[in-house]
Amino acid sequence: MLLRFADWFSYDLLGLSLESRLGAAVNFFIYDSVKIFLLLFAMIFVIGVLRTFLPQHKIKRWMGKRGVAGNFYAALFGAVTPFCSCSSIPIFLGFLEAGIPLGVTFSFLITSPLINEYLVILMLGFFGWKITLLYVFSGMLIGVVSGLILGRMKLEKYLVPDLIAKRESDIKEEIYPAFTARIKFGWDEAVSITKKIWLWVLVGVGIGAAIHNYVPQEMIQGIISKTGIFSVPIATILGVPMYGSCAAIVPIAVVLFQKGSPLGTALAFMMAMAALSLPEAIMLRRAMQLQLIVLFFGITTLGIIITGYLFNFLQNILV
Secondary structure, rough: HHHHHHHHHHHOOOOOOOOOOOHHHHHHHHHHHHHHHHHHHHHHHHHHHHHHHHHHHHHHHHOOOOOHHHHHHHHHHHHHOOOOOOOOOHHHHHHHOOOOOHHHHHHHHHHHHHHOOOHHHHHHHHHOOHHHHHHHHHHHHHHHHHHHHHHOOHHHHOHHHHHHHHOOOOOOOOOOOHHHHHHHHHHHHHHHHHHHHHHHHHHHHHHHHHHHHOOOOOHHHHHHHHHHHHHHHHHHHHOOOOOOOOHHHHHHHHHHHHHHOHHHHHHHHHHHHHHHHHHHHHOOOOOEHHEEEEEEEEHHHHHHHHHHHHHHHHHHOOO
16 A cells, blocks of 8 residues: 555656656655654554553663673564664664663664564575575674674763653653553654654655665676675675665675675675665664764674675585
8 A cells, every 4th residue: 555655646646757766766765754654653652552561660670680681682572573774763762762771772773674574585585594594693693792792882871862861860650540541651652752753764765765766786786796805895885875675685685696796795785785774874863973873883884794704704505
């Protein structure tokens, strides 16, 4: 239904050509904007209702005691949620406001777009079970280790002031006499957060639509194929600002591999494109200062580069 609406709005109402890049970019923007807003509102609403059953101080105490296990469970939860890098942000914000340790929330944010059932199924079909299994393990490891590193750096001071205030304020026990009160709390949370970040969502998706439709795939392939030993970091850096769905990400990696790029190079590009994106960075600016975004992107990018070189080293065994 969303796709039909995007097609109708772009090609029928606006009269844009189905064959033009502008038409494709507008269609992408409409479809992803509506999808993200619906997911955003729905997930914040559901999390808000669930939080009324599990008070924030209990969540914080439960997650805070688990150390590495907390990062693992957050990464595991991210792996089973079918969200892209932008759609994961509502849950990430909910975790932050609940006072869950920052490193734990980052483990979720990294793993959620990096591993999901759609991507895994596509990888099984294109690459086989050995590569897919190692990819899932690598994605979990990147999420856990990156979250642990970020958590040890005491970076809470780089969160925006209103989030810091919520995390540090004395948490009062709320009483919900009826289920309707819980529904109202979830609704109010969804409205409040959506109002705060709607502009960032539109700007981020707009930039993603432009990159997705105006940067030729052939140009990316040409750059990566000529870079030799530096192909992994270059492929990763090229993939970071890109934005696309799992259905588009996996076939691009397959084409790169079939065109002669090493396996790790192709997968590094795919992982960077899945886990990080320029639209995601813009949306995160609502929750944190630029220094923290740069650190998050830098550490995750380094993890992907190391993983890419590992896949290249093991290529003869895996293929």
